[in-house]
Amino acid sequence: MAMTGLSTSRRGFLGLGAAGVAAATFGQPARAARVATKARIVIIGAGAAGTALVNHLVSRLDGAQITVVDARAEHLYQPGLSLVAAGLKPASYTLSQTTDWLPEGITLVAEHAAAIDPITKTVATTGGQSIPYDFLVVAPGLVLDHDAIEGFSLDMVGQNGIGALYAGPQYAAKTWEAASKFTEEGGIGLFTRPATEMKCAGAPIKHTFLIEDIASRGTAAGKYEIHYAAPQQALFSVPIVHEKLRMLFEARGIAPHYGRTLKSIDAGAKRATFVETKVDPATKVETKTDVEMPYDYLHVIPPQRAPEVIRQSGLSWANKWTDQGWVEVDMKTLRHLRYPEVFALGDVAGVPKGKTAASVKWMVPVVEDHLVAAIEGREGTAVYDGYTSCPMITRVGRAMLVEFDYHNNLVPSFPGIIAPLEELWISWLMKEVALKATYNAMLRGKA
Numbered sequence: 418m419a420m421t422g423l424s425t426s427r428r429g430f431l432g433l434g435a436a437g438v439a440a441a442t443f444g445q446p447a448r449a450a451r452v453a454t455k456a457r458i459v460i461i462g463a464g465a466a467g468t469a470l471v472n473h474l475v476s477r478l479d480g481a482q483i484t485v486v487d488a489r490a491e492h493l494y495q496p497g498l499s500l501v502a503a504g505l506k507p508a509s510y511t512l513s514q515t516t517d518w519l520p521e522g523i524t525l526v527a528e529h530a531a532a533i534d535p536i537t538k539t540v541a542t543t544g545g546q547s548i549p550y551d552f553l554v555v556a557p558g559l560v561l562d563h564d565a566i567e568g569f570s571l572d573m574v575g576q577n578g579i580g581a582l583y584a585g586p587q588y589a590a591k592t593w594e595a596a597s598k599f600t601e602e603g604g605i606g607l608f609t610r611p612a613t614e615m616k617c618a619g620a621p622i623k624h625t626f627l628i629e630d631i632a633s634r635g636t637a638a639g640k641y642e643i644h645y646a647a648p649q650q651a652l653f654s655v656p657i658v659h660e661k662l663r664m665l666f667e668a669r670g671i672a673p674h675y676g677r678t679l680k681s682i683d684a685g686a687k688r689a690t691f692v693e694t695k696v697d698p699a700t701k702v703e704t705k706t707d708v709e710m711p712y713d714y715l716h717v718i719p720p721q722r723a724p725e726v727i728r729q730s731g732l733s734w735a736n737k738w739t740d741q742g743w744v745e746v747d748m749k750t751l752r753h754l755r756y757p758e759v760f761a762l763g764d765v766a767g768v769p770k771g772k773t774a775a776s777v778k779w780m781v782p783v784v785e786d787h788l789v790a791a792i793e794g795r796e797g798t799a800v801y802d803g804y805t806s807c808p809m810i811t812r813v814g815r816a817m818l819v820e821f822d823y824h825n826n827l828v829p830s831f832p833g834i835i836a837p838l839e840e841l842w843i844s845w846l847m848k849e850v851a852l853k854a855t856y857n858a859m860l861r862g863k864a
Contacts, residue, residue: 451479454792459540459548461530461726462556463487465495465774465860466763468518469781470554472862475520477789483523484548486530486540487557489515492860493586496774496852499620499810501589502582503627504597505849508590518860530557533730535756552788555727555744556762559616559772562720567681569717577684578604581717582624583616596714600632603640604713607689609679612648613720613741616764616772619807619819621645621718622652622662628714629669630812643670644710646677646691654770655825658809661838665811677708679717687712723765732759734767743767748823749800750787751780758791760784768803770823775806778859804828808848816844 458474460467463485471485497511519525528542533553540548561583563571574581575591578599582589599606606628610621622645629643645652645666652662652673666673677691693708723742727733732753733742744761745754748768753759762780764772771780780801787797803823810816818835820828829837835844858864 449477449789452477452789452792453479454481456551456792457482457549458484458552458554458788459550460485460554460556461487461533461540462558462763462765463489463492463515463519463525464556464558464763465856466556466777466781467554468492468515468860469777469862470556470762470784471523472518472520472860473781473785474788475522476862477785478792481792484526484550485519485523486526486528486542486548487515488527488529488543490527491515492518494853494856495616496848496856498582498586498589499623499627500849501586502580502592502596502624503631503813504593505627505813508586511586511589530726533726533732535731535753535759538758550758552758552760552791554760554762554784554788555732555765557724557727557765559721559764560724562722563717565720566679566717568684569682569719573682573684578687578712578714579682579684579717580624580714581719583620583718592716596628596716597631599637599641599714600628601636602713603632603637604642605711606632606641606643606714606716607710607712608643608645608716609689610647610649610718611720612678613722614738614743614772615718615721617807618654618772619809621647621716623810624716625671626665626669626811627813628716629671633669642672644672644674644712646674646679646710648676648678648694650675655819655821655827657825657827658819658821658838661817662809674710680707682715682717687715689715721764727765732756732761738767748803749783750797751784751801752787760788768801768823770803770805770821771801773805773807774856774859775820776804778864779804781859806830808844808852810845810848811840814842814845815840816848817841818844818847 492513492515494511500506528544531543532541573579574588575594580592580595582592608625632641651659653659676694680692681690689710691708696703728742732744734745744767746761763777783799783801786799790797807819808816809819827837
């Protein structure tokens with residue numbers, strides 16, 4: 418199926434926010450000369466990463482045979498889910514058509530990838546096609562392992578005080594149905610995150626902050642308590658951000674519980690069971706015990722893993738993330754360590770940071786550079802430094818613009834203008850208003 422499209426920067430993924438949404442039409446720097454090639458390029462996934470990359474490639478390559486494999490008819494603007502789950506946006510805010518963003522001159526195979534053979538360099542689809550490639554980019558996103566939580570199923574979302582915003586727009590809307598009852602009546606709010614790597618690790622905390630803030634302003638004021646249970650020993654992987662969040666939790670009476678992984682739910686009794694892990698500081702011996710916690714509102718974020726087609730392909734790391742299956746790539750080039758014609762983008766890439774849309778913004782030009790260089794028979798030079806951005810919402814109307822790299826350095830796009838660890842209205846405006854315009858520009862290959 419032939420499609421349609423266009424062509425393609427760090428003053429930040431959120432750069433449009435400071436200059437105003439109108440900057441969505443900003444001029445583009447001169448692009449490198451187009452490269453003539455007959456290379457067969459297959460991109461698995463038409464999410465943020467795959468779509469942004471294909472729009473970059475059509476502006477760089479002349480004659481390439483580019484195939485995108487993805488069965489999803491709808492494109493999901495995932496950064497908007499936290500706003501939907503707080504009643505601030507409708508579910509439709511996050512949805513568009515996949516084909517709206519894809520360029521002319523490429524082929525869309527509206528099927529799922531069923532198998533990848535990196536030896537024969539082919540991708541098999543669920544419809545029975547076998548697609549050969551010279552270069553492969555895997556960008557299928559990740560899967561949510563809801564079955565890993567005993568007693569939980571998605572049909573429970575929105576009922577009996579259970580939310581799960583990650584599961585999609587309709588579930589984010591149902592999450593607000595459950596959360597709004599809590600913000601009106603009060604009780605015990607219990608917020609979780611998984612032990613695995615996850616997309617936008619700030620999202621569980623954003624939802625916690627938002628629901629607490631909304632509850633504090635209405636009829637539930639003074640009648641609720643908030644608990645945040647996480648398997649990790651910190652609220653955030655960047656130490657200085659963890660400390661700031663810890664202080665905010667303390668100031669707002671949010672109780673953190675470290676070392677707790679959600680195991681099961683008894684929806685009838687409104688009780689959640691966690692595996693609590695403790696390490697004896699003297700002996701370093703680790704002990705695990707089950708701990709029950711009651712709730713009136715429970716927000717579930719399940720373990721997250723690479724899709725089965727990736728885990729069965731032989732492309733995953735063999736010595737780390739073995740239960741999750743992230744693709745084995747060089748952290749700076751995003752190129753596979755054993756199959757140099759393969760790249761990974763977005764959530765599925767096995768790198769220490771980078772499961773956010775803002776990360777994709779900086780990953781895509783790196784893959785473009787190295788892929789085009791390989792076509793020309795030379796080495797690429799672009800480097801991905803782990804840039805990740807998290808507009809950390811702390812209240813309705815306030816957020817912190819947290820940006821960092823592989824080394825946990827804060828790397829603010831607007832130093833001296835936007836303090837990264839201050840709760841500011843302008844940072845909220847970037848998330849709530851400007852981010853989507855920037856995201857859309859990224860999809861078109863223009864940001």
